[in-house]
Amino acid sequence: MAQLERDAADSLGLTLYELMQRAGQASYELTRALWPQAQHWLILCGHGNNGGDGYVIARLAQAAGINVTLLACEGSKPLPQEAEQARDSWLAAGGTLHAADAAWPEQVDVIIDALLGTGLNRAPAAPYDRLITQMNTHAAPVFAVDIPSGLLAASGTTPGAAVIASHTLSMIALKPGQLTGKARDHVGQLHCDELGLRAFLAGETAPVRRFDAQDLARWLPPRKATSHKGDYGKLLVVGGDSGTAGAIRMTGEAALRTGAGLVRVLTHEDNIGPILTARPELMVDTLSEQRLEQALAWADVIAIGPGLGQREWAQKALKKVAASEKPMLWDADALNLLAINADNRQNRIITPHPGEAARLLGISASEVESDRLHAAQALAKRYGGVVVLKGAGTVIASSAGEIAITDVGNAGMASGGMGDVLSGIIAALLGQKLALFEAACAGCVAHGATADAIARQRGTRGMLATDLFELLWQFVNPEMIQQ
Known part of the structure; x- marks a missing residue:
């Protein structure tokens, strides 16, 4: 998928940050459509490009008058360039970063899971495992960006804690791990947005086919x-x-x-x-x-x-x-x-x-x-x-x-x-x-x-x-x- 994103961006003259903005926009719009009455969104951002999508969602939601609380996980390495741009745009728009161990608001209407994306290949470590457990025990519905954190995109296995989402929006294409293994217990209702890449994807052959x-x-x-x-x-x-x-x-x-x-x-x-x-x-x-x-x-x-x-x-x-x-x-x-x-x-x-x-x-x-x-x-x-x-x-x-x-x-x-x-x-x-x-x-x-x-x-x-x-x-x- 990472290579596909780069190839698509090159083919269509887009930057990877523009693709991230499309992913955030699609996630924001679907969340609004699913829970139109939700007034307070809790957005959990990881230290990677999945977190970058979360920053875009937060900026769009706040601009629409929604009360947003954003918890950001720190990492030992710098943020990827695109995620850093998304975070800076959130801060420039007046957004606030709360630490991963900050107390959660008393009233939350929907939780956005933008912690861990499709690159995960092992059990989530701290503080991700604790945040996943908090999400799973909270009463608010969870919207997973691309894949529920902790679910492995290639296999559908859950080597550690994994988010139980109400809805998942897969970006560009579906992943095997959203369809088999433990997927049914975690993805909720599965959606997909091609992020405007349909023409490019038409020339690609998927290695795995999905039938219904x-x-x-x-x-x-x-x-x-x-x-x-x-x-x-x-x-x-x-x-x-x-x-x-x-x-x-x-x-x-x-x-x-x-x-x-x-x-x-x-x-x-x-x-x-x-x-x-x-x-x-x-x-x-x-x-x-x-x-x-x-x-x-x-x-x-x-x-x-x-x-x-x-x-x-x-x-x-x-x-x-x-x-x-x-x-x-x-x-x-x-x-x-x-x-x-x-x-x-x-x-x-x-x-x-x-x-x-x-x-x-x-x-x-x-x-x-x-x-x-x-x-x-x-x-x-x-x-x-x-x-x-x-x-x-x-x-x-x-x-x-x-x-x-x-x-x-x-x-x-x-x-x-x-x-x-x-x-x-x-x-x-x-x-x-x-x-x-x-x-x-x-x-x-x-x-x-x-x-x-x-x-x-x-x-x-x-x-x-x-x-x-x-x-x-x-x-x-x-x-x-x-x-």
């Missing part, structure tokens, strides 16, 4: 009136050991509801009756070596893992599936078995949650979560194909170097079976001739966007994986969203 429900139309055009079930894929779903009929049934039904032409389920014989009773549109049979060979020859796409278990029955099935060159998805116990017998293949999507990703990489789940983008890329390099690293801000990475974050989903998805449903959605899209990376991205977006629609209707607590079947049709038919 508005992108579904690019992957899922309306169907032709003359199409038939053979056009939309024959999907084989393998899994469901004794006692786990629910997992494989949810995967199969999710595939049907995403538009798969035909779905065949091979499972433990005990599961056949319950699955057929719950969803008669599924073709269900006992998983045996002969039936698996026949089904592999029949299928266009294969999904294996939900409810599979890890006993010999499962290991033999996975070995047989692994010999196929057809597009496939591995989830759940297929991933646990893959961690034992690793291989690299380009025709596969794997969909680990952080615990499974940790086993696949031979590290801890906390290490995976400390840098989700790096973990997803490491998985793609080691295992090939495409990786879906599930969680808040799901990361999709391919061995070809593509990487994306899906900006959908909510805490209601923290319940059993959600991963089984996702597997069925993605596998169905593979059968509808989407490439592996596209199917993974589109599937994750449809999955999360559906859950968001349910959360808007009735909240996040108590959401079931099968609840998604009620509204999934809206998102796999994106032309319906636009009507």
Whole structure:
């Protein structure tokens, strides 16, 4: 971002101070729009360019008649030139600097967090950690300039204290750390202002892509009136050991509801009756070596893992599936078995949650979560194909170097079976001739966007994986969203 700012300024004949003024202006205007009745703003400025934005905000707010209290953190080095200019302009306009340890005013309507910006790569030190804690325990809403202080822009991790903002305004472009990891707990509502650089940015290629429900139309055009079930894929779903009929049934039904032409389920014989009773549109049979060979020859796409278990029955099935060159998805116990017998293949999507990703990489789940983008890329390099690293801000990475974050989903998805449903959605899209990376991205977006629609209707607590079947049709038919 620092290099992008310099390049943009050079290209458009701007100074970095002029860009800082634009950032301050955008922050001021959005704060006024969000809290028009706020009469007293407390602005916390760090000893860097993020603090420089804060000085610009303070000057504009005071000029508009708002009561401003500004606390400034001192540093061992001089302020950056642009931040120094902004501070001098604040002082020249009659502003006052209060020390970082000064008492806070009794009445504060909104707090502006301009302490630490996107360059932070470690836990905040004193006095920043104390100020962050004060912000988080204060009743006033917090507006974060560029990124909540303490949240790492590259990874979304919080190695120490981190601001819990009501709103965050990202400057120029979004950062990965605002979308994944701990981001959802800290950014509040996320906004972005390009600071007038849209024309310049049009020539830049972002290293990470962000997808949400508005992108579904690019992957899922309306169907032709003359199409038939053979056009939309024959999907084989393998899994469901004794006692786990629910997992494989949810995967199969999710595939049907995403538009798969035909779905065949091979499972433990005990599961056949319950699955057929719950969803008669599924073709269900006992998983045996002969039936698996026949089904592999029949299928266009294969999904294996939900409810599979890890006993010999499962290991033999996975070995047989692994010999196929057809597009496939591995989830759940297929991933646990893959961690034992690793291989690299380009025709596969794997969909680990952080615990499974940790086993696949031979590290801890906390290490995976400390840098989700790096973990997803490491998985793609080691295992090939495409990786879906599930969680808040799901990361999709391919061995070809593509990487994306899906900006959908909510805490209601923290319940059993959600991963089984996702597997069925993605596998169905593979059968509808989407490439592996596209199917993974589109599937994750449809999955999360559906859950968001349910959360808007009735909240996040108590959401079931099968609840998604009620509204999934809206998102796999994106032309319906636009009507």
